[in-house]
Amino acid sequence: MPVAMITGATSGFGRAAAYRFAAAGWSLILTGRRSERLEALEQDIGNKVPVLTLTLDVRDAEAVARAVEELPAEFREVTCLVNNAGLALAPKPAQEVDLADWHTMIDTNITGLVNVTHAMLARLIATGAGASIINIGSVAGSWPYPGGHVYGATKAFVEQFSYNLRCDLKGTGVRVTDIAPGMAETEFTLVRTKGDQAASDALYSGTTPLQAEDIAEQIFHVATLPDHININRLEVMPTRQTWSPFTIDRD
Ligand SMILES: NC(=O)C1=CN([C@@H]2O[C@H](COP(=O)(O)OP(=O)(O)OC[C@H]3O[C@@H](n4cnc5c(N)ncnc54)[C@H](OP(=O)(O)O)[C@@H]3O)[C@@H](O)[C@H]2O)C=CC1
Numbered sequence: 001m002p003v004a005m006i007t008g009a010t011s012g013f014g015r016a017a018a019y020r021f022a023a024a025g026w027s028l029i030l031t032g033r034r035s036e037r038l039e040a041l042e043q044d045i046g047n048k049v050p051v052l053t054l055t056l057d058v059r060d061a062e063a064v065a066r067a068v069e070e071l072p073a074e075f076r077e078v079t080c081l082v083n084n085a086g087l088a089l090a091p092k093p094a095q096e097v098d099l100a101d102w103h104t105m106i107d108t109n110i111t112g113l114v115n116v117t118h119a120m121l122a123r124l125i126a127t128g129a130g131a132s133i134i135n136i137g138s139v140a141g142s143w144p145y146p147g148g149h150v151y152g153a154t155k156a157f158v159e160q161f162s163y164n165l166r167c168d169l170k171g172t173g174v175r176v177t178d179i180a181p182g183m184a185e186t187e188f189t190l191v192r193t194k195g196d197q198a199a200s201d202a203l204y205s206g207t208t209p210l211q212a213e214d215i216a217e218q219i220f221h222v223a224t225l226p227d228h229i230n231i232n233r234l235e236v237m238p239t240r241q242t243w244s245p246f247t248i249d250r251d
């Protein structure tokens with residue numbers, strides 16, 4: 001059975017993707033920082049498909065490289081890498097943000113994604129035709145909005161890095177896709193607001209956001225397309241989310 005490696009599998013899209021791939025019989029390498037959640041996942045899915053859990057902070061390049069180097073034989077031939085671990089912080093104007101929050105987003109969404117990709121490239125190229133790297137970007141990478149500052153910029157990086165990877169991977173059979181979701185109800189806003197459950201609930205109330213399973217289905221779809229198809233970018237919004245007009249500062 002093919003192997004998928006999913007970063008940020010302890011919550012949201014990553015967790016839902018783990019269940020989606022498991023339902024199709026894939027072996028799974030599941031990573032995240034919260035070991036207790038990884039253990040719970042292993043208990044739940046591990047009796048259905050082979051599961052390897054790795055407590056890993058994607059920002060730690062050495063730990064990431066070591067974990068990939070030490071993958072057990074049965075998990076070494078990876079067919080799909082889902083670079084999903086990420087976060088937004090500081091939903092307020094740029095001029096009010098703590099610099100540490102910008103650094104955390106850059107370190108996680110850019111450096112972390114690059115760390116995992118670099119460590120996994122040789123493994124994916126060894127798998128060859130049918131392998132894929134699925135990077136989770138965001139609509140925030142293409143569409144500016146107040147309070148998006150560094151978060152949106154990190155997701156613009158994800159988009160361009162995905163395209164550039166495709167150029168270099170030509171001829172290897174390895175596909176690269178940037179999946180760019182819009183508003184989805186996960187722990188994302190709880191993290192973004194540093195634990196403000198009321199703010200998170202308010203954002204998702206009275207509308208119909210995407211659910212983690214909706215994006216998991218897209219991830220699985222992209223990963224299981226025939227070998228000769230590469231979706232470059234897939235932007236997915238809830239039907240009830242669209243864009244705002246330009247705003248004008250007036251006297
Ligand atoms: N929800 C949304 O509206 C949207 C989200 N996205 C993107 O989707 C991805 C998943 O987010 P979502 O599922 O919504 O949010 P969640 O907060 O529910 O999940 C985020 C996951 O990322 C992991 N993670 C965060 N930081 C690190 C780190 N340093 N090292 C390893 N793992 C880490 C978390 O695991 P742990 O804390 O255990 O380490 C968790 O499993 C992110 O990249 C996000 O930017 C994109 C568009 C829309």
Ligand SMILES: O=CCS(=O)(=O)O
Nearest residue numbers: 138139140181182183
């Ligand atoms: O990436 C997350 C979606 S949004 O909050 O930027 O719309």
